[in-house]
Amino acid sequence: MPESFLRLLRTREAGLLGLNLLLLAAIAPFFPAFLRPGSLAGLLDDTALLILLALGEMLVLLTRGVDLSIAANLAFTGMVVALLDQYHPGLGLAPVLILSVLMGAALGAVNGLLVWRLRIPSIVVTLGTLSIYRGAVYLASGGRWVNSNQMSPQFLAFVRLQLGGVSMLSWIAIACAVLVALFLRRSVRGRDLYAAGNNPSAALYAGIDVGVMQFSAFLIAGAIAGLCGYLWVSRYAVAYTDVASGFELQVIAACVIGGVSISGGVGSVAGVVLGALFLGIIKNALPLVGVSPFFQMAVSGVVITGAVLINARGTQASALRILERRPA
Amino acid sequence: MQPILSLDGVAKSYGGVKALTSGALDLYCGQVTALLGENGAGKSTLVKIITGIVHADGGTITLDGKPVVIESAEHARSLGISAIFQEPVVFDALTVAENIFITGRPLKGRSVDWPTMMRRSREILAELDPSIDPAMVLGRLSVAQRHLVQIARALSNDARIVIMDEPTAALSHREAEELFAITRRLRDEGRAILFISHKFEEVFALCDRYAVFRDGAGVGQGTLQGMSSERLITLMVGRPVDQVFPKQVVAIGEEVLRVEALGRCLEYENVSFDVRRGEILGVYGLIGAGRSEVMHALFGTAPAETGRIVLNGETVSIRSAQQAIAHGIGLVPEDRQRQGAHLRLAIGDNITLPSLGRTTRGGFLSARREREQAAPLAEQLGVKMSGLRQRVEDLSGGNQQKVVIAKWLATAPRVLILDEPTKGIDVGAKAQVHRLMGELAAKGVAIIMVSSELPEVLGMADRIMVMRRGLVQGIVPRSEATPERIVKMATDA
Incomplete structure (x- = not known):
């Protein structure tokens, strides 16, 4: 259908895809190696953790909240599963994966309960739990590092499994993106999530419990962050207190670039994935061009601010009609 | 004939303010009942009680001859009650189809059946406004079209009781006529309809019965036959x-x-x-x-x-x-809490805010001059306070309003x-x-x-x-x- 195709072209996601391709096209003449399949798979592998965390963060942003604690959740969960593996290397991988998801979900549920039951603003709640979870990493480890030689082979190998030229880590990100997309698009709770964030008072009138929606978002975001705890520690083959410190800001940036509205109710999985890839391309390409790390931050900053400006432009309120319409 | 829904002596207070003292209302199947009353007569509160948004403090609600407590919006919907609200309670960022089926999306197994939702939306909209595309994002519709989407929502629920809270307020004459045709169709199908309107011509053209509210109480209801708009107005405003x-x-x-x-x-x-x-x-x-x-x-x-x-x-x-x-020119705005006063600031700071230019000494603000400016005004208006340093949020509504007025008096x-x-x-x-x-x-x-x-x-x-x-x-x-x-x-x- 040409009309629906045209509509698709006008979406923010299509624009973002175009921007990503443009960026790759601009890099290609100078560094042809950047576009080789192996490099692109590497780019995806580098960005997979950002994509995963951004998917969870998006759910929270959709309900008008924000989760600043996901990177701390990741570090805490990552440390706990690394210690589990260190002291019980014979357990295998299944307990590690299950524990990381459950523990992450539990930490997310703490955020969710405080927001839902006590009606504390999510930025305040997660600012607090950010410090608590980060401090808990120190408590769990006594400030020690868990290094790669203390990790079991299967603990390290899983994320590096190659399937069709793409790493297991990337496949997990892809699978997670598909699941979250299905959840948001096809499940009742997923649709209610959008409604609750888009207009909380109207959601109340429609019989949707806004608090439960907020709780669900934090729960899922926590579970994903917990899973990422294992994935991160395994991929970088080290666990310590400051793992992924400050990473939550990059995650929120990926969401905002991807068109997720900070004021809730608007955002898509495709947008978030493209937003994360956009940051990933910049991060991987700028060093090639010889831009210093300090200037890289400035470039990312300009891009994020630009994305926020574009977002703000689309949400201007129109005047309510009071005057009677008259026949022309 | 027995009313399908009957309210008797229903009361509701919000933090000591009585919005409803003794609401009485009977709705009958196959009849359109007009709900009339001035601003603040308690109509909106009554609608919120019937639709489960708020709970009544007292009184009885009878549905199908049996007493009932309406717990929530979801419960009201399951009882067959649907409402079209005055302020459009819709979702700008969602599609039209989802706005229509927000309370009961068609499912296939456990997942939302989008094709069916689109098709049924198109069917319902065909009778209201075929130019509305169900796949469109609602934010792009006009105010009138948003109301039509709300009406479509009520139709999709197949409600037995339909409440319309000033549905024609944003509609043109032609659109209103079309709405009346739909309303009559709903009535002839045996639904009970509560129609809230300030337009008497509409009430007389459309409705079978009336119920008048004044100062939170039902002051009369009955059949419209033989009533005149003059008598209805007298009922509405006839307070001593x-x-x-x-x-x-x-x-x-x-x-x-x-x-x-x-x-x-x-x-x-x-x-x-x-x-x-x-x-x-x-x-x-x-x-x-x-x-x-x-x-x-x-x-x-x-x-x-x-x-x-x-x-x-x-x-x-x-x-x-x-x-x-x-x-x-000074303006004491309608929304005292948000536009009028700075609740977290002290009384004195509130009063001198728009006239700070007059309280400087050598270019710097002078606390003494601010006090000299604010104190007489607070006294003149009789603000009940412990002192100028007290925060405005600790005052009663009336005293807050006096502070807001004092602030403008300071600008002369x-x-x-x-x-x-x-x-x-x-x-x-x-x-x-x-x-x-x-x-x-x-x-x-x-x-x-x-x-x-x-x-x-x-x-x-x-x-x-x-x-x-x-x-x-x-x-x-x-x-x-x-x-x-x-x-x-x-x-x-």
């Missing part, structure tokens, strides 16, 4: 005028402010009036008639697009609140606009605010008082300007103003 308004006799002087043909796209047009030294001009109308919008044009916070403002004989341009203040305004100055404050504070308005007028201030309370307007104003749907319906001198006449002008009875 026991409030005594301290109206002072003030010699009215020369013109201070005149506006000519003020207009703003979609909101109001051709608004012309003047106000004189010592005069109180009352501005009456239903909620949403465009009164506050005009006041914001005078204050520069939402400037008019056409027309001109003449202040002391000179045409002035007011594009911001700063300019309005410089011209000697020539024109003072008060938007719903006594809304939500107790009787004692109300009388003090009224007395103060009289004193200000006696000092030569020109006062514009926007109010939805008929007794207040009749009691305080020298002239009453009535607005309806963004247009001035007329300006009535005090001597010629009767409740019936003013309500008739405001509602087009």
Whole structure:
């Protein structure tokens, strides 16, 4: 259908895809190696953790909240599963994966309960739990590092499994993106999530419990962050207190670039994935061009601010009609 | 015949303010019942109780002859009650189809069946407005179309009881006629319909029964046959005028402010009036008639697009609140908590805020001058406080309002606009605010008082300007103003 195709072209996601391709096209003449399949798979592998965390963060942003604690959740969960593996290397991988998801979900549920039951603003709640979870990493480890030689082979190998030229880590990100997309698009709770964030008072009138929606978002975001705890520690083959410190800001940036509205109710999985890839391309390409790390931050900053400006432009309120319409 | 839904003695208070004292209402299958009453008569609260948004404090609700407690919006829907609300409760960022099926999306297994949702939306919309595409994002529809989507939502629920809270307020005559045709169809299918409207022509054209509310109580219901709009108005406003308004006799002087043909796209047009030294001009109308919008044009916070403002004989341009203040115009806004007062700041800081320029010494703010400025005003207005350093949020509503008024008195305004100055404050504070308005007028201030309370307007104003749907319906001198006449002008009875 040409009309629906045209509509698709006008979406923010299509624009973002175009921007990503443009960026790759601009890099290609100078560094042809950047576009080789192996490099692109590497780019995806580098960005997979950002994509995963951004998917969870998006759910929270959709309900008008924000989760600043996901990177701390990741570090805490990552440390706990690394210690589990260190002291019980014979357990295998299944307990590690299950524990990381459950523990992450539990930490997310703490955020969710405080927001839902006590009606504390999510930025305040997660600012607090950010410090608590980060401090808990120190408590769990006594400030020690868990290094790669203390990790079991299967603990390290899983994320590096190659399937069709793409790493297991990337496949997990892809699978997670598909699941979250299905959840948001096809499940009742997923649709209610959008409604609750888009207009909380109207959601109340429609019989949707806004608090439960907020709780669900934090729960899922926590579970994903917990899973990422294992994935991160395994991929970088080290666990310590400051793992992924400050990473939550990059995650929120990926969401905002991807068109997720900070004021809730608007955002898509495709947008978030493209937003994360956009940051990933910049991060991987700028060093090639010889831009210093300090200037890289400035470039990312300009891009994020630009994305926020574009977002703000689309949400201007129109005047309510009071005057009677008259026949022309 | 037995009513399908019957409310008896239903009461509801919000934090001590009685919104409903003894609501009585019977709805019958296959009949359209008109719910009539002034602003604040308790109609909206009644609708919220029936739709499960709020719980009644007392009284009984009977559905199908059995007593029932409506727990939640979801529960109301499962009982077959659906409502079309005055303020569109819709989701701008979602598609039209989802807005229609927000409470009951079609499912295939456990997942949302989008194709069916689109198809059924298209079927329902075909009877309302075929130009609405169910896949469109709702934010791109006009206000009238948004209302149609709400109606589509009620149709999709297949409700037995349909409540329409001023559904035609945003519709053109033709669109309203189409809505009536749909309403009659719903009625003939055996549904009970509650129709809230201020337009008597609609009520008589569409409805079978009436129920009138006044001051939170049902004051009469029955069949419309043999009723006249005059008798309905008498029921609506027929309260004893026991409030005594301290109206002072003030010699009215020369013109201070005149506006000519003020207009703003979609909101109001051709608004012309003047106000004189010592005069109180009352501005009456239903909620949403465009009164506050005009006041914001005078204050520069939402400037008019056409027309001109003449202040002391000179045409002035007011594009911001700063300019309005410089011209000697003050505005006590309707929303005291958000627009009027800075709740977290001290009383003294609130009072001196718009006139800080007058409290400096050698370019720096002087705490002593601020105190000298604020203290007499707080005393003059009789603000009950522990001291100027007390925070405004700790005061009662009436005392908060006095602080907001004091703040504008500190600027020594020539024109003072008060938007719903006594809304939500107790009787004692109300009388003090009224007395103060009289004193200000006696000092030569020109006062514009926007109010939805008929007794207040009749009691305080020298002239009453009535607005309806963004247009001035007329300006009535005090001597010629009767409740019936003013309500008739405001509602087009």
